[in-house]
Amino acid sequence: MSHSLPRLSVVLRLLAASVLVASATVHADDYGDVSQLLKTGKLAEAQAKVDLYLTVKPKDPQMRFLKSAVQSAAGQPADAITTLTALTQEFPELPEPYNNLAVLYASQNQFDKARTALEMAVRINPGYATAYENLGDVYAKLASQSYSKSLQLNATNPQASQKIALLKTVLTPATPAAPAAPAKSK
Template sequence: MRHILKNVLTLSSLSLLLMSATVMADDAADVGKLLRAGQTNEALQKVDAALAQKPKDAQMRFLKGLILTEQSKSAEAITVFTKLTDDYPELPEPYNNLAVLYASSGQYDKARAALEMAIRTNPTYGTAHENLGDVYAKLASQAYDKALQLDSGNSTAKLKLTLVRNLVGNTTGGTNPKTAALTTPAAVTAPAAKPTVVAAAKPEPEPTKAESKANIKSTPAASPVADREEEEVLKAVESWAKAWSSKDTTTYLAHYAKDFQTPKGETHKAWAEERRNRIEGKGRINVKIEAAKISVDGNTATAKFRQIYTSDQLTANSRKTLNMVKQDGKWQIKQERAGS
């Protein structure tokens, strides 16, 4: 049966979420060629060789998860993506791919939880929203089917089940979650038996200095007061990045509001301790903010920018959004997420 939950990244696309160092980029290109040729075993050997040199490289680990998925080694792929969510909880794509794997084996509750985490990390992640809708439709199908097992004369449940079957293309009635298709009308005729794979957007060209300055404000300043507030927000963001780069965790954590929405719903204390351990455990960190766009509405603000993160083991070039609030005269982070 077909499963339409969408993996992240085409196997022919090397414009991955993370931009690694030149050597790793060359390795990724080689892996892509092997995958396009259907040589998954050779691609896996290439990835393993690269990870032997840099075991923490997120790009190669992500590729390994994709290869294992292609090889129908779901348990191993789940292990890879789960570890990625532990090490890089701010990235939504590993959560999405976990959901694909869980759904393919009928574990829809786990798929739902993984997709909700992807959306919490990046609320604008369209693929995760679509996949979550498919999972909910499948869960609804199972629930209506169970209702009919308990009361075969329930005409309302029959009608609802028929509607859901038409929506998700479920021809088995939802009684077997391991084999029932989970697909949208647009994908019903798709010939592929494997989960659909979608392309990630290519990284945008890095802006020039002139462009960066021009993009600091998202709209023309309405007044000198608004102008000053935007500058204050930008200063707070730059101070946050500077503290992160210098591994000054006390100052770094002070940039977060007391009611900061933690990525996994853990307590603020637990999240702060985990961040402290990860930052202070790095050998070298450099965080640069480019092409910042600031918008202010009273005591709340949004900062969108390109974040260039570099450490001994990873270089990441990604979009970042900070939702901020003014507390005790200081702009602090209420929520952060990857993506535009």
Template sequence: MRHILKNVFALSSLSLSLLSGIAYADDAADAGKLMRSGQTAEALQKVDSALLQRPKDAQLRFLKGLILTEQNKSSEAITIFTKLTDDYPELPEPYNNLAVLYASTGQYDKARASLEMAIRTNPTYGTAHENLGDVYAKLASQAYDKALQLDSGNATAKLKLTLVKNLVGNTTGGTNPKINPSPATVVATAPSKPTPVTARTEQEPPKAEVKLSKAEAKAEAKASKAAAQADRDEDDVLKAVETWAKAWSNKDITIYLSHYAKEFQTPKGESRKAWADERRNRIEGKGHINVKVESPKINVDGNTATVKFKQIYTSDQLTANSRKTLQMLKQDGKWLIKQEHAGN
């Protein structure tokens, strides 16, 4: 497959504000120059040396992910960008570059989820919207291929598959995306774009064009329906988590416990009743409680979902900020908690 998904090669002005010294910006600039000249090993050494002094630096970590991608070390680059989304969920660029890496290895569902998070973070992020369209086209191509395997005489599926190939090029096979950073890499004050790769198009006779237009409308409608369902699922999951936090804050133990599934895995392996009694005593014993959910990241897969967020807990005895993960499942139209744990 000739990928047309676009990597981002510079952080936004928001991410640049995370830097706290000229020296670190100079290190990033020097490493960027080395990478653009093809000296990726030297660039990586420069970045690693700077990260020893400032391991949380977002821009240096982002640059390391780019260098690892250039070196075709996709799994390591994925680890870097994933950790960036955990630490800086407000930045859309790491999500976009994660999607490019996932797509290059054929993990299109993960690519879709990453791009949807990028768009949720910044709804005006045009590159992510374009990449999401390409991912949906690939998923559509796979579905049409499967339809033809089951029924090789399906003329409608053949026509739709031809349409998708005309839109994004040959959708069989796969290669890693080639990084070609612009001169403004890393030290730019706004995201820079690589040279766009134009999708392959083919000329068709007028009659065929009319038929393809109809097929295109159907394909777009199907993709829009799938995207709308995914958005609804994410909204329902987020609403369930917020209702759970509100019940906890109100010390409404009945509603609070109703958010846990029958299959809920208690944290210490104790019985469900023992766990529920302990939670009731702890919650009802507080003078006041306030639980806030911030920066939620939601990944829905069918009837299961993973929600990661920052939990801000305040009571008359304790104030704590922590990372929280909820594993949820959908039962009878409701999203319920199957497992929960603190930390990344």
């Protein structure tokens, strides 16, 4: 009987490991399915899949991140901001939610909020090139606003006029880089 216990233990460990591998594969498929539905514009289906998944795993950061992308694509920026803000509070170590939050803020001309979010993203991940690009765009937009204010106060300021013209060429189109793709689960 003592020989059967070690074998049973090994079998149970192998069974548990196979369940974990199968579970990870299912989750990867769910993420891929939602991403594909999002890419093909099937937003209602993507939202339904996200909602179903989150009923089982409501704290999953990657699926919640995808939820924000679906909300944003569906023209629900306030909901996407709420979702991303919750992610930044619960998972402050993830830079992608900060980047996407900044993109939404910038699209609403809330450049100070966008700057703050992007500065946090690059503080968390100093190698995050997209966040740095977006931060540059936000800084340029803020600079343009400052030069415009300077011209309002002194309409004969030729340097401010030149700087505004230069920034307009840099900012056309004046949209930040694309939102981040969902981070891979670890």
